[in-house]
Amino acid sequence: MAYSCYITFPTTYFAIRAESLLKKEAYSFKMVPVPRSISSSCGTALRCECKDLSALKEFLLQNELELEAYYKLEEIGLRVPNVEELHFDE
């Protein structure tokens, strides 16, 4: 089974700020519309490979970004995937 991970943001401002900072660092990620199976404050989310999630998250938090939540989704095309919300001990 293939999975992707998502980071969601409280506002569009932080989504675009994340994109702009990460681009400079050559991380691999994509800004995508938030899948309907996730509830998010902002319509744009960051999608990445799950192995990169924790590095991306650390980088963004170090840069004082406000992040909302983290998710792991099955990649199953148009069907509604299983969603797992990820929690990190801060």
Place this chain on the structure above:
Amino acid sequence: MNDQCLKNGNNLNLYFDNAATSWPKPETVYKAPEAQMRQACGNPGRSGHTRTLETDRLLYTVREAVAGLFNVKNPARIVFTLNATDALNIAIKGILKPGDHVLHTAIDHNSVLRPLGKLRRNGIVSVDTVPCDLEGCPDIDFLSTAFRANTCLLIINHASNVTGTIAPLEEMVRMAHGHGVNVLVDAAQTAGSIAIDAESIGIDMLAFTGHKGLLGPTGTGGLYVREGIYLDSLREGGTGSQSEMDIHPESMPERLEAGTLNSSGLAGLLEGIRFIENTGITNIREDEIEIRKYLYNAIKDIDGIKLYGPEESEKCSCLVSFTIDNADSGEVGYILESSYGILCRTGLHCAPLAHKAFNTFPAGTVRLSPGFFTGKTDIDYLVNALQEIKSLT
């Protein structure tokens, strides 16, 4: 400095009204809104497709550019508004609570006087006006004794739109902070022309408009709100985020930005700011001081013309206000346009208390506000016109 006005328009359309709205704009400012509408115009924050993202990126870039201009570290503290008036209303009505006391200066614009007047008439706040001297400079001694236990806000007009007089911002901010009072600066007349380091001065809120010194389109402007200040919102509505809730999002900047933003206008504003960055704001300031000196010195020698505001051009923005003995200011403005093609502003300039201080109420003054693109030959032509008009009185 160049003779852009003469080149862009013609001899019969000389623009001396930059304090009302700047003209000409850099070529890039005219082009950017069109390109934005044609190529990218998705609704920012709303739909998630690539055009939406393009527009989100544009807004982010404009926010960064504005933050850079005022030396603000966190661009999320820049809120886009319709203009300075909108920003001032959001700041004033968002921070004041029943029972608060407000200080403001006599050179304030109606965009400050009227919101305050309404709150005062409705019995919500009490207001004291810091008087200014004959040159338009706020009375610092008065201010030093004007703070009360319930004073919540000091509003400062960075530069008078009647005389151009620049307020002693740093000193006034220091005094306010000494009393634990927040400061709101109206930078409508100075943003883009005079460097403002909001964080090092310690400005708490700063309102600006896009269509004057920032050289952008009308319908653009903004408010800087420092971290730690929480403004109650005037408007709630769509943001594209948290759509399932009937509570407007709390995060800045969306918190104070309900409804679709003027993204095409902001594309133009970005080009205005880029022009200022590329030219260098200190170069712009030096040029404008030189233009103002040239204009002031040429008019000063015309017999029967009374000038208002400081003689030293370093102490004011790029404008000159005057009256002609025994002549109606409106009529002078009319002749300047109809006989000479010179456009300027006459009357009360939306700042009635300032005119009372200068004894030019209710007749007002003639205000000439050249800009960065005004050439010396434009001024020579104008001065000649004034000499001829004077000879008619």
